[in-house]
Amino acid sequence: MELSAARYADWEACLRGVPVSEYGDPDRQGGYAYDERDGTGRGFMPALAVDRTSRPRREDYLFLSFARSNCQSDAPLPGGTADPAAVRRRSLRAKVRDLERRVRAIERSESRLLAASERFDEWESCVSWVPVTEYGDPDGGFGYLFGERGAEASEYRPALAIDRSDFDDPEYMFLALVGGDRPGRTCQDEPGEAPD
């Protein structure tokens, strides 16, 4: 259990929010140019992009990104429960003192676990699952039109968009804080609820 708590501590230290909004009309009346290149012609699609303009908590989603470096949690304290107990031959009084010390250590450990589980519960109940699919061909055969400003766009690239399809499952469920929700402050949505 302590390992789980340590992993969660690593997690907490490494997570950071990336503000992301959906640009373009979900009904595909405007937005990014998209071409399936199947004869149906060019149309519009919404896509997700990093939101650099909205004020904090006004972004559509705060996606959770995991930094891989410079985010390690503190090392376990020496003498804590992570250290193996030394086997010694001692008097009853010394044994009792030793047991008292170990009971205190377990109490501290239990408190840490309890606090970690409460923090995780609070965090998890605030996080939403956002259905996301990548549209377009990664090999450039079709998809969103891409190119330099002032030049004819002739390249096709994929991009991520909210998946509102009723027929297929989304490729991924991204974890995000939605609508300005923040653990420990406000959580308006039900746990695990996806956007409309």
Added chain:
Amino acid sequence: MRAGFLLGLVCAVVLAIVVPAPARQDTLRDRVEELQQELDSLVEDVDDLREPVAEFDLFDQCMYLIGVSEHGRAAGASGYVFGADGRKRRRALALDIRGFGRPARYQFLAFPGEEPPSIECNEDAGQEETDG
């Protein structure tokens, strides 16, 4: 692993109790008894923590990271075509899991899209208790 350690500790205390102590050490025996009660209470508390910790473990097993990068340059110098007239360029996010070139800008937390995570994602996690 830690649960085993706790049980070992309980056994150690029980042994400490059953070892005959000199009569003059009544206070010590009282103290051992108190410790026994404290440990009993602690073991109960730790048992109560099994479920929330298991929830985190399941979450940890099912969650994965997916590389995502942003395509396009600042100020619309290049990017995805946006808008009806086709002149505007805008950045957008795309998966970056092919492993070529620079590492992905972001590592987003994700779950598989097709199943709720508690059903399938931890099938490979070994002999985990899934009920009770």
